[in-house]
Amino acid sequence: MVVQTERLMPRIIVGAAIISEGRVLACERAAPPEMAGKWEFPGGKVDPGETEEQALIRECQEELGVDVEVGPRVGADIAMLNGTAILKVYLARLVNGAQPVPLEHSDLRWLAVDELNSVPWLPADAPIVAALEPLLPSSA
Numbered sequence: 765m766v767v768q769t770e771r772l773m774p775r776i777i778v779g780a781a782i783i784s785e786g787r788v789l790a791c792e793r794a795a796p797p798e799m800a801g802k803w804e805f806p807g808g809k810v811d812p813g814e815t816e817e818q819a820l821i822r823e824c825q826e827e828l829g830v831d832v833e834v835g836p837r838v839g840a841d842i843a844m845l846n847g848t849a850i851l852k853v854y855l856a857r858l859v860n861g862a863q864p865v866p867l868e869h870s871d872l873r874w875l876a877v878d879e880l881n882s883v884p885w886l887p888a889d890a891p892i893v894a895a896l897e898p899l900l901p902s903s904a
C-alpha cells in the first residue's frame with residue numbers, strides 16, 4: 765500500500781499573468797533578500813482548502829489591491845525547490861476598474877511583448893515568460 769501524507773505532496777504556488785491593454789504586469793519582489801530585485805507574477809502559495817483560482821484572487825487582492833478574473837493556464841507546470849513545489853501560472857484580467865498598487869512589491873511594471881526580458885525574472889519564470897510572448901500583441 766502506498767502511504768502519502770499531505771506533507772509529502774508538492775506545494776502548489778500560483779501566479780497571475782495579468783494582461784491589460786496588451787501588456788503583462790510584472791512585480792519586483794521586495795523580500796526575502798535573496799529574491800529582492802527579481803521580478804515575478806503576483807501570487808503565492810495555495811492555502812489548504814482553497815482552489816488555485818481562489819488563491820490567485822486572494823493574492824491579487826492582498827498584493828495589488830485589485831480583483832481579477834482568472835483565465836486559462838499559460839505555460840507548463842514548473843517544478844521548483846527540488847520538486848517540493850510546483851509553480852502554475854494562469855492568465856488573468858482586471859475587473860472592477862481598479863489599478864494595481866504595489867502593496868507588497870517594490871515596483872510594478874506593465875511590459876509589452878518587446879519588453880518582456882527587460883526585467884530580471886525569478887529563474888523559474890523563464891519558460892512562462894517565453895510562453896506569454898505569442899499571447900501579447902506585437903505593438904502594444
Ligand SMILES: Nc1nc2c([nH]c(=O)n2[C@H]2C[C@H](O)[C@@H](COP(=O)(O)OP(=O)(O)OP(=O)(O)O)O2)c(=O)[nH]1
Nearest residue numbers: 777778779804805806807808809844851886888889
Ligand atoms: N508569486 C510568485 N512566486 C514565485 C514566482 N516564481 C517563483 O519562483 N516563485 C517562488 C518564490 C517563492 O519561493 C514562492 C512563492 O512564495 P511567496 O512567499 O510569494 O508565497 P506567499 O505569498 O504565499 O507568502 P508566504 O506564505 O510565505 O507569506 O514561489 C512567481 O512568478 N510568482
